[in-house]
Amino acid sequence: MNLLSKAAALGALALMAACTNNDPSALGGGGPGGTGALVPGSPSDPRSPAYFQQTVGDRVLFEVDQSTLTPAAQTVLQGQAEWLLANTDFMATIEGHADEQGTREYNLALGARRANAAREYLISRGVAGNRLQTVSYGKERPIEICSTEECYSKNRRAVTVLTGSTLG
Amino acid sequence: MMKLLTSLFVGLTLMSAPVYAQSGPLRLELDQGIIEPLPFAVPSFVPDGPAATQYAQDISRVVAADLTGTGLFREISSDAFISRVSSFDAPVQFADWKAINAEALVTGAVNVSGNRLTVRFRVWDVFSGQELGNGLQFAGTTEGWRRMAHKVADQVYSRITGEGGYFDSRVAFVSESGPKDQRRKRLAIMDYDGANVQYLTDSAAIVLAPRFSPAGDQLLYTSYETGQPRIYVLDVGRVKRQELPTQEGTMSFSPRFSPDGRSIVYSLTQGGNTDLWKMDLASGQSVRLTNTPAIETAPSYAPDGSRIVFESDRSGTPQLYIMPANGGEPTRISFGQGRYGTPVWSPRGDLIAFTKQNKGRFHIGVMRTDGSEERLLTASFLDEGPTWSPNGRVIMFTRETQGASGRSALYSVDISGRNLRPVRTPDGGSDPSWGPLQN
Numbered sequence: 001m002n003l004l005s006k007a008a009a010l011g012a013l014a015l016m017a018a019c020t021n022n023d024p025s026a027l028g029g030g031g032p033g034g035t036g037a038l039v040p041g042s043p044s045d046p047r048s049p050a051y052f053q054q055t056v057g058d059r060v061l062f063e064v065d066q067s068t069l070t071p072a073a074q075t076v077l078q079g080q081a082e083w084l085l086a087n088t089d090f091m092a093t094i095e096g097h098a099d100e101q102g103t104r105e106y107n108l109a110l111g112a113r114r115a116n117a118a119r120e121y122l123i124s125r126g127v128a129g130n131r132l133q134t135v136s137y138g139k140e141r142p143i144e145i146c147s148t149e150e151c152y153s154k155n156r157r158a159v160t161v162l163t164g165s166t167l168g
Numbered sequence: 169m170m171k172l173l174t175s176l177f178v179g180l181t182l183m184s185a186p187v188y189a190q191s192g193p194l195r196l197e198l199d200q201g202i203i204e205p206l207p208f209a210v211p212s213f214v215p216d217g218p219a220a221t222q223y224a225q226d227i228s229r230v231v232a233a234d235l236t237g238t239g240l241f242r243e244i245s246s247d248a249f250i251s252r253v254s255s256f257d258a259p260v261q262f263a264d265w266k267a268i269n270a271e272a273l274v275t276g277a278v279n280v281s282g283n284r285l286t287v288r289f290r291v292w293d294v295f296s297g298q299e300l301g302n303g304l305q306f307a308g309t310t311e312g313w314r315r316m317a318h319k320v321a322d323q324v325y326s327r328i329t330g331e332g333g334y335f336d337s338r339v340a341f342v343s344e345s346g347p348k349d350q351r352r353k354r355l356a357i358m359d360y361d362g363a364n365v366q367y368l369t370d371s372a373a374i375v376l377a378p379r380f381s382p383a384g385d386q387l388l389y390t391s392y393e394t395g396q397p398r399i400y401v402l403d404v405g406r407v408k409r410q411e412l413p414t415q416e417g418t419m420s421f422s423p424r425f426s427p428d429g430r431s432i433v434y435s436l437t438q439g440g441n442t443d444l445w446k447m448d449l450a451s452g453q454s455v456r457l458t459n460t461p462a463i464e465t466a467p468s469y470a471p472d473g474s475r476i477v478f479e480s481d482r483s484g485t486p487q488l489y490i491m492p493a494n495g496g497e498p499t500r501i502s503f504g505q506g507r508y509g510t511p512v513w514s515p516r517g518d519l520i521a522f523t524k525q526n527k528g529r530f531h532i533g534v535m536r537t538d539g540s541e542e543r544l545l546t547a548s549f550l551d552e553g554p555t556w557s558p559n560g561r562v563i564m565f566t567r568e569t570q571g572a573s574g575r576s577a578l579y580s581v582d583i584s585g586r587n588l589r590p591v592r593t594p595d596g597g598s599d600p601s602w603g604p605l606q607n
Contacts, residue, residue, distance in 0.1 A: 065485075067440075100348075100550065100568070101525070101528075102507075102509075102525070103466070103479075103486075103509035103510050103523050103525075103552050103553070104376060104377065104552065104553065104599070105377070105421065105422045105435065105465040105466045105479070105509065105510060106463065106465060106466070106479065106481075106486055106509050108397065108419070108421055108422070108435075108437075108442075108465070109435065109437060109442035109463040109465050110463065112419060112437040112440050112441075112442060113440045113441070113442075113463070115440065116439060116440020116441075117440065119440075120440075133417075134440070135395065135396055135397075135419065136397070136419060136437070137374075140351070140374050140376075141349070142348055142349050143349060144349075145347060145348040145349050145571075145572045145574070146571060146572055147549070147570035147571050147572075147574065
């Protein structure tokens with residue numbers, strides 16, 4: 001481990017130790033600066049949730065009615081698995097979602113299938129199952145609100161949300 | 169904060185026996201398809217003193233609105249009236265009502281004494297000059313005046329159609345506000361016509377799909393308040409809720425009461441797979457009813473409790489199936505084009521209402537319990553979640569409009585496909601559950 005990343009890791013640890021709860025937004029927020037070019041907790045810190053979200057990619061998208069992982073989704077999940085294996089302090093909840101085409105009940109079940117597909121993939125790449133929770137929001141929490149395929153395709157997603165660290 | 173429901177005692181006193189006796193030829197046969205609404209008149213009920221004046225007017229207006237709202241009746245405006253009804257017991261001038269083509273006439277009187285309100289009414293078959301059934305009176309509190317109006321309208325409906333009414337009933341629903349990506353949802357309850365809205369939860373957590381108990385005193389619903397969707401049962405009168413037992417690491421949703429109210433059937437998701445389970449409410453014990461890798465959800469009991477209709481994608485797309493109430497081999501009943509969901513068994517037992525998705529449109533439809541005689545009643549960008557009126561004649565459902573400004577609203581439609589109407593709610597509304605007729 002080089003000096004720079006060691007300092008960053010220590011900074012991140014200090015930041016996490018300062019956290020009094022598992023609020024993911026607190027973890028994702030910027031930490032105190034001053035460790036050189038790399039700001040712990042910032043997107044440039046490879047150990048930060050912000051890096052996970054933006055650089056590794058926190059979400060995978062699905063085809064209509066499908067919960068099968070596309071090759072692109074598998075690539076993203078491979079990156080997530082590597083990150084989670086390197087950052088064992090973090091737990092994650094995978095949130096499954098559906099677009100608005102479909103009944104509320106069916107979409108809840110479909111979102112659960114999608115979240116589970118992502119979870120199973122991460123487990124197959126070595127991430128411990130007890131670090132990975134799932135939940136489905138069905139069509140209750142779209143991120144895009146237009147009623148065309150352009151929006152629907154972004155809403156059919158499984159998002160890996162880092163929920164906290166074992167250091168608590 | 170939440171306001172407790174004011175309890176309402178409606179006494180029912182017969183002025184003369186029996187409750188219902190068909191005497192005149194006036195009759196709407198609903199199964200024959202009503203094209204032309206039946207003209208009726210409701211002259212303002214007669215107040216027996218100044219304290220009753222406003223109630224008398226308001227009650228007659230609600231009675232008329234209930235009847236008109238069915239699409240089966242057409243009110244004749246009081247501007248056309250020749251006769252005035254100034255005394256409840258005075259003889260009816262049938263010729264005057266015939267002259268303006270009123271086939272049915274409802275007369276009434278209202279007495280207010282303190283906070284006690286009494287309504288008396290009679291239904292007349294104008295063309296035969298006969299009373300339809302017997303005069304009847306309802307007594308309750310002044311606060312409950314709308315309920316007494318609905319009871320009168322239920323009697324009128326029932327005497328003319330020969331079928332049970334549905335006006336003295338309530339609807340539980342999800343009140344929605346805010347944009348699609350930040351929608352706030354609250355559980356609410358109201359009279360069937362949108363009056364007297366009361367909120368049962370705040371909007372801190374997503375709430376979904378309330379379902380009335382057979383007696384109308386409890387609601388099942390799904391809430392995310394723990395972070396996972398879980399089923400709660402709420403005592404409507406006391407606005408007190410309880411989380412039902414659940415298994416760690418699972419989601420539970422889409423609950424519905426059995427007809428005896430002692431158990432529920434619901435969807436439980438474990439490891440990404442959703443099956444149907446049944447829970448005995450007294451013990452909290454659940455047993456599995458389906459066991460497939462497919463999605464099984466949206467279960468609904470037959471009124472006799474013997475079978476369950478539900479939705480499954482075991483064939484590759486969501487379709488409707490019926491199985492014995494304790495599980496067992498299901499029979500597929502939907503075979504048309506498209507995807508079928510949210511089946512709900514009619515209270516009369518003869519029909520299944522459902523949501524259908526086909527070629528980018530959504531429909532509310534009905535079919536017989538063997539899947540035959542499918543009829544689509546509505547079509548829009550997004551219609552879903554049908555619920556039956558207590559008499560099985562009307563279906564209420566959710567309609568959502570498309571686009572970034574899309575909004576949810578409640579609508580109702582007659583099972584003939586006629587009389588599509590919005591149901592007025594203060595904000596947006598979704599997931600209606602139509603409760604039973606009140607006592």
